[in-house]
Amino acid sequence: MNVLLWHVHGSWTTSFVHGRHRYLIPVTPDRGPYGLGRARTYPWPDNAEEITPEQLRHEHIDVVILQRPDELHLTEQWLHRRPGRDIPAIYVEHNTPKGDVPNTRHPMADRHDLLLTHVTHFNHLFYDNGSTRTTVIEHGVVPPTTPWTGQLDRLAVVTNEPIRRWRVTGTDLLTHFTDIAPLDIFGMKVTGLANHLNLPTDRLTTHDDLPQHHMHTALAQRRAYLHLCRWTSLGLSLIEAMHIGMPVIALATTEAVEAIPPDAGILSTRINTLVDAARWLTEDRDAARQLGARAQEVAKERFGLDRFLADWDHLLEEETCASR
Secondary structure (H helix, E strand, C coil), rough: EEEECCCCCCCHHHHHHHCCCCEEEEEECCCCCCEECCCCCCCCCCCCCCCCCCHHHHCCCCCEEEECCCHHHHHHHHCCCCCCCECEEEEEEECCCCCCCCEECCCCCCCCCHHHHCCCHHHHHCCCCCCCEEEEEECCEECCCCCCCEEEEEEEEEEECHHHHHHCCCCHHHHCCCCCCEEHHHHHHHHCCHHHHCCCCCHCCCCCCCCCCHHHHHHEEEEEEEEECCCCCCHHHHHHHHHHCCEEECCCCCCCCHCCCCCCCEEEEECCHHHHHHHHHHHHHHHHHHHHHHHHHHHHHHCCCHHHHHHHHHHHHHHHHHHH
């Protein structure tokens, strides 16, 4: 199939374009949010092709994957075809609802011309989807190739824009852990975080927007992974850490409760419990290894790339066949 989709969430798209289809990724001269093109820090296969809006008009598109409401208008403008009517359309919701939770209406609620696909059952449950057809396809990740060693008595966090997002990403909670072990913060726009938290840089070190394979190598050397997000969809970096074999310490919120069984990590809404877990794993490397090994098993079983791509193949076939 020829699948049109925008590059919005890099890690999710990395997994998605590893399928057997031809993936057309819009690119514009400014490489702005609606024309970002191929990833530059993720290894994407050759069947993910950049395409300009002008070139799209001459392409046969079998299905469009929408991820933002504005893409409905862009699809019609660029293809001169109405998504959901002239071309099959699937809207993928990556995020937890905002606003008046749990009464938040999804922007695609009560539509009868597309399929709304959530990436977690939590999101599916908490959005008011109205009468729109819905389904859930859980994450799958390209498995990192770096094995966990945990040789450094340090804790790792992967987060994007922790200064702006603050309580959403649990940034305010980081200081609870810096007496236990130094923190390494990886992600986008993390520079300057130590100053905002009034911490010395030897207790909190930032690594801004590393290429994915470099980040995985660095993560594998840290003792444990901290996931302190209060309100977010299930982060792919958490799943990648589990794939590496890292023990994980997480707030028991949103989908993390389902993704991390009790024998594969430490989950709690009590900060003291998580701090005690960080102290335990920092002091006991063997315990960290055992917990991480179970986390790795869970990640491979539930969030494997083959399962993810098979689920999407089935869904794409169903939607395009129904349209024909």
